[in-house]
Amino acid sequence: MIEMIKRLIRSFKREKNWKERTSDAPKTFPVLQESLIEKVSSMESHAELIDGNIVITEKTSPAHNIAVHKIANALMSFKDNRNLDFEVFTDNVALYCNELHGDDKNFFLPDVMAICDRKGIREDGIHVVPTFVAEV
Numbered sequence: 001m002i003e004m005i006k007r008l009i010r011s012f013k014r015e016k017n018w019k020e021r022t023s024d025a026p027k028t029f030p031v032l033q034e035s036l037i038e039k040v041s042s043m044e045s046h047a048e049l050i051d052g053n054i055v056i057t058e059k060t061s062p063a064h065n066i067a068v069h070k071i072a073n074a075l076m077s078f079k080d081n082r083n084l085d086f087e088v089f090t091d092n093v094a095l096y097c098n099e100l101h102g103d104d105k106n107f108f109l110p111d112v113m114a115i116c117d118r119k120g121i122r123e124d125g126i127h128v129v130p131t132f133v134a135e136v
Contacts, residue, residue, distance in 0.1 A: 037098050037107045041124070046092065049107035067136045068111045075114055075132065086116045086131060094125025095133075111136045 040049045046057045060068075068090055075088045090112050097106035112134040115121055120128025 037096070037104050040107050041094055046109060048109050049105065052105040064111075064136050068134075071112045071134050071136070075112065079114075086114050087118070087121065089113045089115065089126070095130065096125055096127050099127055100129055108135075110134065 037049060040047050040054055043056075048055045048057075072088050072090050078084070079086060079088070089110075092109050093113065095108040095110055095113065097108060098104045110130070110133045112132070113126060113130040114132035115126055115128065116131045117128040120126055
């Protein structure tokens with residue numbers, strides 16, 4: 001499965017205009033207050049807290065969207081073909097790293113996650129270490 005995902009990523013990188021379509025860098029804002037996870041998680045835009053900085057990404061490209069769906073579909077096929085028990089998440093599902101690392105500097109919205117430990121799946125997001133994470 002890992003090789004399949006690597007091939008998908010390589011194929012997108014070879015695609016014409018890859019850099020052009022993915023060159024929109026997210027806006028990064030330094031955070032002066034220590035605990036902002038609740039504030040960041042309640043923001044309407046795609047906001048993450050990465051190493052103490054708020055990172056806001058306004059939109060994604062069609063290539064990004066295609067890559068996310070292909071990775072998620074590959075994981076779902078892998079799961080179904082082997083009768084495995086895990087959940088695949090995309091589309092702004094929160095990963096609460098503050099509980100995993102004991103700090104309030106990180107709050108992520110990964111593009112794709114696979115979660116095996118169901119007790120960490122809660123209404124507001126994921127509260128356990130993912131088995132697989134992809135950020136496209």
